[in-house]
Amino acid sequence: MTDRTIARLAQAFHIRVKSMRIVKSGVYRLETEGGRAYALKHMRYPVRRILWMDRTLRRVRKNGFAGICWRDPRQIGGKPLFVRLRGKKATYILTPWIQGRQPSPDSSDDLRACAAALARFHLAGRRAAIPRQGALDLTGRWPAILKARLSLIRKYVSKAKTAGNGNELDVWLRKNGDDLLGRGEQALGLLERSPYRRLCRVSSRSRVLCHGDSGPKNFVFTGDDPKLIDFETLRLDLRAYDLYRLIRLACKHRGWSFAAAKAVLEGYGGVSKLEPGELRLVLAWLLFPNKAYKILSRSGKTNAKGRRALTDELRSAAAADLRLPSFLREWDDYAREGGKT
CATH class of the missing domain: 3.30.200.20 (Phosphorylase Kinase; domain 1)
Known part of the structure; x- marks a missing residue:
């Protein structure tokens, strides 16, 4: 321009x-x-x-x-x-334009403050009598969204298995595709056994507001308190999705250190109590291979050079998730203890 x-x-x-x-x-x-x-x-x-x-x-x-x-x-x-x-x-x-600093994912104090601000945002949204006309409303749509994403991953894995030698992307998917599908099925199973439908019914009545992209980069500290920015993804949805975004992006930066997730949950829970079922919803999103889905969703529009670049992205994403199983075990222990710190 x-x-x-x-x-x-x-x-x-x-x-x-x-x-x-x-x-x-x-x-x-x-x-x-x-x-x-x-x-x-x-x-x-x-x-x-x-x-x-x-x-x-x-x-x-x-x-x-x-x-x-x-x-x-x-x-x-x-x-x-x-x-x-x-x-x-x-x-x-x-x-x-807010003058300030972005929170550091390495700082548990910053993450607690961001999570507390997110909780206050959600509470104010509940009181605000949010209009429905014009809203992006994703309440109740998680199963359909995750099933569609898993279907796309399954399509590319199946294609890779029948492609002979294939290209680098096919070779990688033949080796790792079943793991992606297993994570996806596990996440969907967890969602089906969770109180998701009940929480959606409550949310539909009270119209719960969700930022939609609540990672650390969308907070700015001015003094001691963080402010939320960039509302293009604003929607009606469960607050667990905002928690998932903040936890995933903070934990990924810290090599899936559970300390980052604990700081977020402490900060949020200090303002607004979470029920155990909501932790299971966050876990379902953490389990699902969303990064792989996003990469594969671009593969149909690329040439051979582009597919090699996508394969490198998949390798990088897989390497970043190597500590995820250990993180999930710590998450389970935390949830079984009732979120006690």
């Missing part, structure tokens, strides 16, 4: 840009002549979904959770909600 286009978008948000830099594809950091900083984001969602995000997050703020990075219509840059340039379909939003 050209500087001129960014200036036009900024003008539509009633700010004047002094400088800008690209953060990542579709995201720009803007600084105004008055020294304020903002994030300009390309939103690849229907307008009705953006309207739902806005209504929901403003209600969450009114219900006691101020730690969100979202527009304030009373502030400069807070109006309008989104902008489209004339003749263009692309939709952009503007949010404040």
